[in-house]
Amino acid sequence: MTAVVCEALTQDAIAGFGHLIEATPAKAFEINDGWTERHHALATVDVEGADAIVSMFRGRARPLVATMLERHPFGTQAFVPLGGRPWVAVFAEAPDAPLRAFLCRGDQGVQIARNVWHHPLLTLETQDFLVIDRARPEENVEVVTLSPALPVTP
Amino acid sequence: MTAVVCEALTQDAIAGFGHLIEATPAKAFEINDGWTERHHALATVDVEGADAIVSMFRGRARPLVATMLERHPFGTQAFVPLGGRPWVAVFAEAPDAPLRAFLCRGDQGVQIARNVWHHPLLTLETQDFLVIDRARPEENVEVVTLSPALPVTP
Numbered sequence: 001m002t003a004v005v006c007e008a009l010t011q012d013a014i015a016g017f018g019h020l021i022e023a024t025p026a027k028a029f030e031i032n033d034g035w036t037e038r039h040h041a042l043a044t045v046d047v048e049g050a051d052a053i054v055s056m057f058r059g060r061a062r063p064l065v066a067t068m069l070e071r072h073p074f075g076t077q078a079f080v081p082l083g084g085r086p087w088v089a090v091f092a093e094a095p096d097a098p099l100r101a102f103l104c105r106g107d108q109g110v111q112i113a114r115n116v117w118h119h120p121l122l123t124l125e126t127q128d129f130l131v132i133d134r135a136r137p138e139e140n141v142e143v144v145t146l147s148p149a150l151p152v153t154p
Numbered sequence: 155m156t157a158v159v160c161e162a163l164t165q166d167a168i169a170g171f172g173h174l175i176e177a178t179p180a181k182a183f184e185i186n187d188g189w190t191e192r193h194h195a196l197a198t199v200d201v202e203g204a205d206a207i208v209s210m211f212r213g214r215a216r217p218l219v220a221t222m223l224e225r226h227p228f229g230t231q232a233f234v235p236l237g238g239r240p241w242v243a244v245f246a247e248a249p250d251a252p253l254r255a256f257l258c259r260g261d262q263g264v265q266i267a268r269n270v271w272h273h274p275l276l277t278l279e280t281q282d283f284l285v286i287d288r289a290r291p292e293e294n295v296e297v298v299t300l301s302p303a304l305p306v307t308p
Binding site: 021022023024028031032034035036037038039040041042043044045046051052053054055056057058059060062078080082084107109111120121128130131132135 | 175176177178182185186188189190191192193194195196197198199200205206207208209210211212213214216232234236238261263265274275282284285286289
């Protein structure tokens with residue numbers, strides 16, 4: 001059983017899997033008479049035929065083991081940590097393809113693209129996440145179990 | 155010139171102005187085999203005829219003085235602090251109506267409803283906010299100047 005070793009999280013590294021949500025000077029401009037710097041359109045929400053909703057996920061620290069993958073055919077799903085703590089994003093091109101794991105800093109969020117296989121939330125420490133995804137999540141998920149489960153090394 | 159004194163931020167207090175985004179046990183259920191508690195659909199994004207986008211606002215600490223009001227006719231706008239620091243939300247039923255100001259804790263966000271008059275971002279300390287609003291903001295804003303400007307007391 002080979003551990004999956006985390007890569008650093010950059011936009012280039014996750015191209016095809018999703019979009020990085022972090023302060024991005026190249027996308028920034030001044031608003032509000034200079035009192036606010038807007039880092040604009042870091043991700044575009046895409047939720048076919050349903051409402052986009054804002055939720056909070058209270059993620060519990062858990063063993064860093066990848067046990068399953070899921071994907072959401074009809075909507076993007078964004079995760080942004082509110083506790084400033086590191087977490088881990090895990091993707092795969094297909095359920096039987098090698099896993100790719102990314103160590104996300106506490107100031108980095110990720111929006112997962114539609115239909116991209118990913119592991120449910122893995123956080124190194126208990127913290128809340130802001131989540132933007134599609135209403136009616138129960139109609140928008142496919143799941144596969146990973147056998148064997150794979151440890152993830154941050 | 156009378157100062158506007160902040161009220162505490164609760165969902166009831168801002169009914170009609172917008173929705174509170176904070177951990178809400180009454181809307182929570184377990185997911186991910188019990189590793190995550192989902193506080194579901196705290197706000198619904200509503201952006202007529204355009205994309206919903208995720209941006210980051212780098213808000214600078216500024217004098218707590220209300221100088222103007224704006225509203226967005228075609229879209230909701232959510233603000234969630236990422237620095238855990240307090241901030242202030244200011245609303246009015248009309249440009250010439252009394253201001254209502256709310257002291258928001260660092261773990262409280264607000265989604266401003268469509269067409270609701272509000273002051274641009276006021277944060278007590280410099281911090282980043284996650285913002286969910288409508289693409290093409292330049293076509294989605296009306297502005298009025300407040301004369302006289304009004305101090306806000308947290």
